Amino acid sequence: MAFLGSLSLSPLPVLLLLLILILILIHGAHSFYLPGVAPQDFQKGDQLQVKVNKLTSTKTQLPYTYYSLPYCHPKKIQDSAENLGEVLRGDRIENSLYVFKMREPQMCNVVCRLKLDAKAAKEFKEKINDEYRVNMILDNLPLVVPIKRTDQEDSYVYQLGYHVGLKGLYSGVKEEKFFIHNHLAFTVKYHKDAVTESARIVGFEVKPFSVKHEYDGKWDEKTRLTTCDPHAKHTVANSNTPQEVEENKEIIFTYDVDFQESDVKWASRWDAYLLMNDDQIHWFSIVNSLMIVLFLSGMVAMIMLRTLYRDISKYNELETQEEAQEETGWKLVHGDVFRPPNNSDLLCVYVGTGVQFFGMILVTMMFAVLGFLSPSNRGGLMTAMLLLWVFMGIFAGYASTRLYKMFKGAEWKKMALRTAVVFPGIVSVVFFVLNALIWGEKSSGAVPFGTMFALIFLWFGISVPLVFVGSYVGFKKPAIENPVKTNKIPRQIPEQAWYMNPVFSLCSEDYLWWWRSYLTSGSSALYLFLYATFYFFTKLEITKLVSAILYFGYMLIASYAFFVVTGTIGFYACFWFTRLIYSSVKID
Template identity: 80%
Template sequence: MAFWRSLFLPTLTFSAIFLFLIHGGHCFYLPGVAPQDLIEGDLLQVKVNKLTSTKTQLPYSFYSLPYCRPEKIVDSAENLGEVLRGDRIENSPYAFNMREPRMCNVICRLTLDAKTAKQFKEKINDEYRVNMILDNLPLVVPIRRLDPESPTVYQLGYHIGLKGQYSGSKEEKYFIHNHLAFTVKFHRDLQTDSARIVGFEVKPFSVKHEYDGKWDDNKTRLTTCDPHSKHTVVNSNSPQEVEDKKEIIFTYDVEFQASDVKWASRWDAYLLMSDDQIHWFSIVNSLMIVLFLSGMVAMIMLRTLYRDISKYNDLETQEEAQEETGWKLVHGDVFRPPNNSDLLCVYVGTGVQFFGMILVTMIFAILGFLSPSNRGGLMTAMLLLWVFMGLFAGYASARLYRMFKGSEWKKIAFRTAIMFPAIVSAIFFVLNTIIWGEKSSGAVPFGTMFALIFLWFGISVPLVFVGSYIGFKKPAIENPVKTNKIPRQIPEQAWYMNPSFSVLIGGILPFGAVFIELFFILTSIWLNQFYYIFGFLFLVFIILIVTCAEIAIVLCYFQLCSEDYLWWWRSYLTSGSSALYLFLYAAFYFFTKLEITKLVSGILYFGYMLIASYAFFVVTGTIGFYACFWFTRLIYSSVKID
């Protein structure tokens, strides 16, 4: 209590001072997301990002294809999260002036050879998209719905090209989108006449441009797209084929449209993913599970346990009570340290580390600090929070280790700091090697790899040792009842109390509480969509915590009633087994929703989902363990033992 008081009072004092001074404070914006006021004629520089495909999940740099290049390619500064996501933001030859429309602006002309034609064909066949950025807004393609009243749906980036039959030919051909019709939407300030960009859209066209005479970069005028005659591209009736020795001319238009959308709301259209009713249905579905489990826990706690404890504490009926129920008969063994207790301490500490990271990340996301406009911010925040939560991981594992009468706290601290990250790093290194072999921009560079290793060994490991030292120096947690020297024999159990069966059953309900929201998370990750409904996600996370805790308590009570006192590991595995169902659902999602056909892409998908499932196992298992730990201490501290 003193620890929490010392933590809470300074926080409360700081909050009070902050609220008192806030009226005189100045607003600030996060780096990279401040509004930019533009006047007519200001230069707008379009940046290009990675090429992405939902079929291969392998990003590539924009200039990995022979697109038009500026005089000098300049890489933008990227944070850790952007690098890990495979973002490669660079400048481009697409440049125009604010509120000055352009028509048929020629970027460059190139002639394909067999190699470049093959590169374009491969990317078109894999349905790669080109991603661009203007004023920190991603380029989108508007797609109208059949229902005119429905809001417009936006897809990130435009396809490199398309394939199909043309002019009655039965042979399938490839066509490239070489003309881009940009639309820049802006919100105008009537007082200052400045404007802010609130939208960046494009309509791609494949056009076989024509011109008279020989090509001259400065004098040649296109007959298919001429700004002097107000003639621009409106369709792709004569598409540009991708083939060896074919000439391609890249052009673009830019149109400016005034918009009523304010700068603060410009991301709303991008984040329109689905109907909120589906998420509310997910919440209601999860709440029904929670209410069902809460009813069972309430019945156990208020009726059965209260009656059992009352009878047991009554000396006249103590013998009768012992014959009626079995959980009190194992009081001398229930707190006996389990097999592999060191490993349990490590997993519990790692679970605390993950739990703290997820909780703080969601709080920051709900408060708006992890806006999608701050690209890579979410992943960067999660990595840094994971590192600094090592302090709590060491503390939790050392406290439990001390309770088990352990004496080598340095050994347990080292295993807590190394084991889980080492397993994840091994999987990640194999996957990164595969990505590197595919020459994808998603491969983590050596500099970033060194930064990750430094965060692990330079910050996380020392913090785990500091937390372990503090936790081990604390007085050991005293058990409410004494442990017998000789273990009690466990009677033969019914088939439904078999450890494997009860563990597998225990994971169904926690997974059922989150699987609907899990669909949207997988869609955002693997289908290149935004996910920014952290309010719903936080509610689902709370429901997951309650569900894991309650199912672990219910099954732990049934186990103790059958005189099986080996609850330590089973409490962890009961709720942690929900990770198995998560991985199975990921496999189901792979075969039903994704169109991945390449072996490499499949390995990447299942590799990353294995890491995610492992992390989910650690978090849910720790929740179930602490719930049962609290439950057993509560009930056994309520009975009188001679």
């Protein structure tokens, strides 16, 4: 990397150059459309292929492939191409036997007929008991179940996917029974072009039923179901007898499909998904917390600024007087306030990692505003965050090494290596343990070996070299000059009362603010983890030990990342503030 010495490069142009190169390569390999740019037009009679996705449950947090249950399946199961984000989310998109024809209703189509053995019955019962939902996709739109709202007339919320089945008492039998949803009434909503007569799909809904189908005579392909009238609008003639899940029980899977013209345009078809019946998003709590934080931050800022201006005026007035005045307040520790802290190398590592996180979040938000991360690009958010994290490694190396050089550090290569491996290494260990547990449960959420190799390549093949490049550039720059000189002998910190430590630092002659600024702001991650624990015991109904371990494991990773980014923001705020106030007063 010696050739970099002759170039006056900063991390921003290097990063932009790398991003342009990656975008060119991605464009040549695989492209995706933005919402509203490339809709698909269908003529009457065109084939519509329904794809099946993972089975999900809020009780277990473990996704499974659709065909992990003995559902009707085609002769050859084909996997759809999935991006990195989809794989990490546990998505497994495959073909199915549900095939429609555009704007041609179909009534009581038989998909297949199954006879359950003991294993199949047990698997269905387990998924029904854990409240698993079946997810399907048509024209990139996920399947939803419309649920009428009780507080508003003619208004619906939507639930992603339909439940595998239900359980309960039936016909006065005290024993709890399991029933499967074996009849699906699909509704495909379309927006028709008045000129070309072509149509675009703008909605995909379903109403599931549990029906014990009956038929006369021996079963064959031409057998007519007596519980199904293909000439009636409501094809299920008798749904009073649900289909029980039990060994040696026969199950016939059927479906209807109806087409409804809609005024919703293709560009607005995702708007309905904003009304999803998702109890896991607490928008009111989020907005309320943000308002409280902004209000309290404003009050604290006003108080501190008022006090600060008063102190600065007082100190500068004393300097103009002829008589020597004794230094007081935060000016008293000016000779020690920029003294390097204990474990300064570790602080540099975490500050650099926090800068990497902050850059990733900032650019991700910009992409989201521009529409690159819309719901139509499934898995795009996670993919973008991973790639941005990798490329932001150049800023991590730059920030950590700049701070390291200010602390009189000389071995920038060791600092770069620590910055590149400390945080990802800790997260990787936790992630591998959790992934092993998911593998043990045979869940589709387990990351395949090929994806593992891709993640390792992104880490060591791209992120680590970029961290070294950023560190090299940062170390070549002149060291950051402090506004005041540091004494050779550390000043003794007076013993502090319990109420003065550690909230009021500099005013109580305690100049050890470096780590305190990072840990104080980063401690908000503790609140996040405690709230996640409270939410687990009050809202979730997770009963399996593995699911609980996965929940707390992933929340631990999220809280750790939150600690790093908030700690870095707090550190830089204090760093800028401290440099500003000491450069505003006259010190001999």
